[in-house]
Amino acid sequence: MTDFRERAAALDAADPLAVYRQQFVLDADMVAYLDGNSLGRLPLRTRERLASFVRDEWGSRLIRGWSEGWTELPVEVGDEVGALVGAAPGQTVVADSTSICIAKALHAAASIVPGRSRIVVDAGDFPTDRYLASHVAAARGMELVTIERDSEGDLTDSLDAVLDERTAVVLLSHVDYRSGALLDLAALTDRVHAAGALVVWDLCHSVGVVPTALDAAGVDLAVGCTYKYLNGGPGSPAFLYAAARHLPVLEQPLPGWWSADDLFAMADDYRPAADARRLLSGTPNVAGLLAVREGAAMAAEAGVDAVRVKSVLLTSFAIDALDVLAADGSPVEVVTPRDAARRGGHVTVRVPDARAVTAALVDRGVVPDFREPDLVRLGLAPLTTSFAELHAGLVVLRDVLAR
Amino acid sequence: MTDFRERAAALDAADPLAVYRQQFVLDADMVAYLDGNSLGRLPLRTRERLASFVRDEWGSRLIRGWSEGWTELPVEVGDEVGALVGAAPGQTVVADSTSICIAKALHAAASIVPGRSRIVVDAGDFPTDRYLASHVAAARGMELVTIERDSEGDLTDSLDAVLDERTAVVLLSHVDYRSGALLDLAALTDRVHAAGALVVWDLCHSVGVVPTALDAAGVDLAVGCTYKYLNGGPGSPAFLYAAARHLPVLEQPLPGWWSADDLFAMADDYRPAADARRLLSGTPNVAGLLAVREGAAMAAEAGVDAVRVKSVLLTSFAIDALDVLAADGSPVEVVTPRDAARRGGHVTVRVPDARAVTAALVDRGVVPDFREPDLVRLGLAPLTTSFAELHAGLVVLRDVLAR
Secondary structure, X not given: OHHHHHHHHHHHHHOOOHHHHHHEOOOOOOOXXXXXXXXXXXXXXXXXXXXXXXXXXXXXXXXXXXXXXXXXXXHHHHHHHHHHOOOOOOOEEEOOOHHHHHHHHHHHHHHHOOOOOEEEEEOOOOHHHHHHHHHHHHHOOOEEEEEOOOOOOOOHHHHHHHOOOOEEEEEEEOEOOOOXXXXXXXXXXXXXXXXXXEEEEEOOOOOOOOOOOHHHHOOOEEEEOOOOOOOOOOOOOOEEEEOOOOOOOOOOOOOOHHHEOOOOOOOOOOOEOOOHHHHOXXXXXXXXXXXXXXXXXXXXXXXXXXXXXXXXXXXXXXHHHHHHHHHOOOOOEEOOOOOHHHEOOEEEEEOOOHHHHHHXXXXXXXXXXXXXXXXXXXXXXXXXXXXHHHHHHHHHHHHHHHO | XXXXXXXXXXXXXXXXXXXXXXXXXXXXXXXXXXXXXXXXOOEHHHHHHHHHHHHHHHHHHHHHHHHHOHHHXXXXXXXXXXXXXXXXXXXXXXXXXXXXXXXXXXXXXXXXXXXXXXEEEEOOXXXXXXXXXXXXXXXXXXXXXEEOOOXXXXXXXXXXXXOOOOEEEEEEXXXXXXXXXXXXXXXXXXXXXXXXXXXXXXXXXXXXXXXOOHHHHOXXXXXXXXXXXXXXXXXXXXXXXXXXXXXXXXXXXXXXXXXXXXXXXXXXXXXXXXXXXXXXXXXXXXXXXXXXXXXXXXHHHHOHHHHHHHHHHHHHHHHHHHHHHHHOXXXXXXXXXXXXXXXXXXXXXEOOOHHHHHXXXXXXXXXXXXXXXXXXXXXXXXXXXXXXXXXHHHHHHHHHHHO
């Protein structure tokens, strides 16, 4: 791995985003944090912002905070996150968990095409996506249809085989949580639309690391989480996007008071907002929103295009090194697509005893993620992962696999 | 009001809970914070806990935090909040917003009595309760039936008139958000059960200030928020209780991965947990949970019974003083029940130009709450409101009304 050490040093020296790493809390005991795709590191500015919020806003403004800015946060921070995924203002909110947002998006989409009977989901999608698609279909008397990715991580053929006039909604994950395979969002959106159906994109593993153009692609609805590449902290609120053309007509399944036309009118009859607030439900968590705002601002400042450039360099570096390990006899197999255009920000390997390997790595200060049954995910967060850090982590992986 | 000043001093001197006020962030510029029933003050211990969480857990443990305790927080803090409302462990979770929890509770209750067709709600209930009851009824093909409180704030007669074999679920707020009227939770639960229906109690305005015995009363489901008398901060996560007898069978409408039997199995098929985790949906907000834990611990330490004793003294003081103002010709009318056993922790007055009066009070450092169209709510939080503070607020109210 000596060549790789030199290559890492050269890449770090040339990295225009290298400056960002020092803007996060770093732990001297950590050899390599390769899980920024699961929970991103803590930005220094977020630590300061949360402290000032607690001290100067909650602590001293108390209830007046709601009329001094908190009330607007779900839509304001929504616009800020929306800008990272190609959404013009007024279509995105930040609130609730990703699971809740998925349920809202699926029900909302189905409400727009009431005559259709099928919800389509990737059989290998993240559990909460599958569970909720299944539940929403059952709750609405619809049929759940599953599709499968091919060996390249694509599912165009499988999708084409089921799209027809019965299809109401297709739920797709932009980047597969296991393999890291990246779908062609624009092309698949077109295919779904050609069948007269709506698409809901789950951007959990792409927001902040893969450029996405929701408006330009004509996407209907999208969701994603903010605690990965947006560094919002554990359980920070998710985002939900609905295209402006759908907002005035969609029906969402959790129409709490924050979705009403006039929040404080306390009206007798429910009248939904015609704008993005229509997507809200209950009182949003203010601290969570402020943390998302800081992380989204860093991503915006760095620029998602620049982040993507570094992301491709990071994943290419990892794959090249892992290939050398495999060629040297290490029991490691890269399952992430080798075509950079077809993968997101993490690299996944299949190894024997993946659970034990993950535990051994963590013991040695290298933190990846284990995914049942035999996968280890290496999350590479361009704002915080240096090439030297990645190299150090791969050296430890080599040693652990050589035991 | 001279008599009241002396009475306030005597009550403060004799107050066994007076020590708690110094455990919160206080603002020298605030004459009287009378909105602890809307957003509670910030406990000093919560400020410290959030700082240590950000620094020592999120910042340095990162993803490892989930296996080092965060994952258990929704049920652990659930048990801690449950203990404040008479719920044995294993039946309560803290997660999501109150609105989301209300939707879950209503759907879950309806799923337990599938042959019944009606959801009953108080026509004067808080908007989100009414909106969600209406939506859940429509989504399930059920009928919404409204009942009304009488001039005393009770609704037993109105409820009796509609309870029959068609009734599936009755949603009731323990303390009315406007008048502060307190319902007899045990007696009404019995009446609902006598009709073979289930009851969902909204404890938003009673948790932490009115002793409640959910298990003893045989309540089916309950929800409540944690940012009022539990001081969890703006938009802190809500709680959801389901009686142990219902947990293995209820169906909830947002069955995300956190409600599954094995969170990290990432199983092909959804198998709901048989315990309280069945009530969860997506990834919970860790900072919010930790803030709720601190506030709940303070309420537990003080004891809800002792809190209630002081609460009754506070509301009695306010009502007596307001009656004197009214007798002296001030245009103020107490709408909260005069029988202490029939009111919660806030006192509401009807005044002309209530919105302008509220604004004038806030300008003078007295912060109550305005509620459309003509109500001003005085929230009295026993852990933070002193009698001297209440007195000072009432003096300013007198002066504002005398203009």
